[in-house]
Amino acid sequence: MKRLSVCLLLAALSQSVWALEPADQQRLNGIQQSWAHIQYEVAEKQRVAAFEQLSSEATAFTTQRPAVAEAWIWKGIVTSSWAGAQGGLGALGKAKDAKADLEKALTLDPKALQGSAYTSLAALYDRVPGWPIGFGDSDKAEQLLKQALQLNPEGIDSLYFWGDHLYRQKRYAEARVALLKAQQAAPRPGRETADAGRRKEIAALLVDVNKKLD
Template identity: 80%
Template sequence: MKKIFACLLMGALSANVWALDAADQQRLTGIQQSWAHIQYEVPADQRTAAFEQLAVQASAFTRERQSVAEAWIWSGIVTSSWAGAKGGLGALSKVKDAKVDLEKALALDPKALQGSAYTSLGALYDRVPGWPIGFGDADKAEQLLKQALQLNPNGIDSLYFWGDHLYRQKRYSEARGALQKALQADPRPGRETADVGRRKEIQALLVDVNKKLD
């Protein structure tokens, strides 16, 4: 299950119930960059501990800025990534915590981070086992991922997870189109590590998609 929860996103900030000040923005950027470093540069056997430490920081952010949707989004992202690094059925409790955080973000501001809560939550519904083990639901995943695309139709993450969903649904031609479009997404200033890592994931998935279409 280590690959099941290895998700998640980036994006530009939007207006929110509680606008981020300069200190909050710096804090958020630090969490984003730390996540990318752990996800894409830290050896796999060290990621669980690293994500656990980052989760403490992300959780503190939500406690201190309870009305900031961006803080809840990144708490959900970090927690789900921690679950992915940990793996096994024991990770499901963390995934459920991530789901709660992302739902909280949607309740505060669904447009925050260009709809990243929709993308992250959709990815969880796609990857988590279904009932009775977990809450996975392909139909719910599709609904959420479509909402994400409405807010961010050209984003590398929204398109990647949409393409991955289409691949899982055996809609290979559609998946290839979405993934090829994802590779054309504009670079995100300050998110270079995340962009490089995500592009590698897209390219790897495209190899699998193309094998299905050959």
Template identity: 80%
Template sequence: MKKIFCCLLLGALSPAVWALDAADQQRLTGIQQSWAHIQYELPADQRAGAFEQLATQATGFTQDRQSVAEAWIWSGIVTSSWAGAQGGLGALSKVKVAKADLEKALSLDPNALQGSAYTSLAALYDRVPGWPIGFGDSDKAEQLLKQALQLNPNGIDSLYFWGDHLYRQKRYTQAKETLQKALLAEPRPGRETADGGRRKEIEALLLDVNKKLD
């Protein structure tokens, strides 16, 4: 639980889909940058409290803009990160909230943020315990990750989580190839902290993969 973190045409054509305006984009960027600061720059013992505060902001975004898929995606990401920072079985209730947020995003627009809802929801299915404790399901995770990769085949996050999934499934050669590709992903403007932190995670996972291949 310490590393916690889902149609296409139907969502794209739905009249409920709203484009981000300038104010929405500014709000979204603020949440993204705050998340990266907490996740990658704060000491571990300060993250749960910081994520709790950020979750309030993210939830407020969804309340104000209920038809904006991006708001629901980031509410799900922040809540799942809060659960991961908290750890333990007590985090399961937050994970279920995050799952619902991401499913809401998919119902609005599965293409939003290049399929980030698929990636984030897959990470939950991969990392949450299975029945009877939680809803973890590696087969469901793989299905979602493949959908994410169809939308964003060269993204650092989609490739990282696919590589992590392959590692968990002991498909080490494929995991290595995927993670090496992830390190070549194009930088995301305004997401420098997130990109830097993710690359460190990829490099650490590659070390583990290489140990399995030795």
């Protein structure tokens, strides 16, 4: 199995959590901040263990608050990031678990976190190998990303993953437009580390896109 892209992390995909109860919001914010620290500040060789520990926290959140879609979204994001850090065939099982978590979130509230479940699920479909090894499907990824953009057309993550998808499909001019728009996305309060890391990923991908267009 191809190594899952570390940028699955997807997903730092959270937006406003105003609908959550205060205790749930605080818990979610903690998971988001821990994820960003691991994804962008922890040494690569230490990420597997760190994501494993964070996965326990995310699992406890869904166990105790099973009707909260935001909890399932972030369980999926953490699990997919854990898979990306691990790599290899062993990561496929975690990718499937993340897929199930995100699908669960969609059954509860597809609009939660401005459609972040759609974006995170699309990233999995774009990166996991296709049949017969895995469930990867670029057409499904595109469908999900379009749904995400309907809910969050100006979001840094929805635009980044849309640009990444277009790049993978060799639609370089369209990818450049999406990524330039992603660079203009408004900062997310409390998500400074995630935003900084994502902007570096956008800049790096733009370099690759521009090389294809030259």
